[in-house]
Amino acid sequence: MKTILLATDFSARSDRALRRATLLARQVGARLVVVHVVDDDQPPDIVETERAQAETLLRRLGSTLRDVDGVSCETQVILALPFVGILEAVQAHAPDLVVIGSHRRQVLRDVFVGTTAERTIRSADRPVLMVNAPPVGPYTHVLQTTDLSEASRDALRRFADLGLGAGLRNTILHVFDAPALHLALSSAMSVPERERYLAEERDKAAAQLAQFLAAAELGDPHRRLRHESSAAHHEILAAAQEAQADLVVLSTHGRTGMAKLLIGSVTEAVLRTARIDVLAIPPSRHD
Known part of the structure; x- marks a missing residue:
């Protein structure tokens, strides 16, 4: 840089x-x-x-x-x-x-x-x-977020190229969904059934995150998974607080044309409500 x-x-x-x-x-x-x-x-x-x-x-x-x-x-x-x-x-x-x-x-x-x-x-x-946040020293722990998309992969690579994460604690967070829990039939599931289903979805998300990191050649940072039991931006900020991260990295999900005006609802919500520093990175744009 x-x-x-x-x-x-x-x-x-x-x-x-x-x-x-x-x-x-x-x-x-x-x-x-x-x-x-x-x-x-x-x-x-x-x-x-x-x-x-x-x-x-x-x-x-x-x-x-x-x-x-x-x-x-x-x-x-x-x-x-x-x-x-x-x-x-x-x-x-x-x-x-x-x-x-x-x-x-x-x-x-x-x-x-x-x-x-x-x-x-x-x-x-x-x-x-x-x-x-008021700066009290260099960053110590960065929480990078990914939805496993190509835009997110490109943004994380751009962050690596900046060199800001060198020597820091580095965590990759993926907030995963459990679709069946949103369905009306989920109310008929017993507590053990819900827990078993959620554990299966977590295992799937862990495998997908490992595959994503390997394909993106992003090294082997600490991995963190959270179920999207509330709004995704709440889960991201809760994870940052639990991990005592002082920097959150997000992709803006920028696109070409008129769609580039959208930065993504999750990113916007984090930017609007975060009390710690937020680094918003657009993916590479190709004509």
């Missing part, structure tokens, strides 16, 4: 993202590009004032990163809508990783849709790290 792009709005959320990006840059020896986007859909005087203030803040920040943290750093102010400006920076600097702060958490379930964070994740075509 050579380049990390950090998008900052100078908020407390962005400060957490900055600290994490700095830790990662020092860990892998990457250069750090810090960008701030000034909304240019405002009166010219306001745009110019905000631009000048942002340039001053970024100049100071860049000096600190270079002189104190020992990180190669470049800063840039972009005049555009926030989402558009971040994509312009991605295209200009071709980063290996984009780091952003968490979105504002509000009560409405659908408030996440359409935010700058969500638009960046679904459109940047780069791994995007959403920093939710």
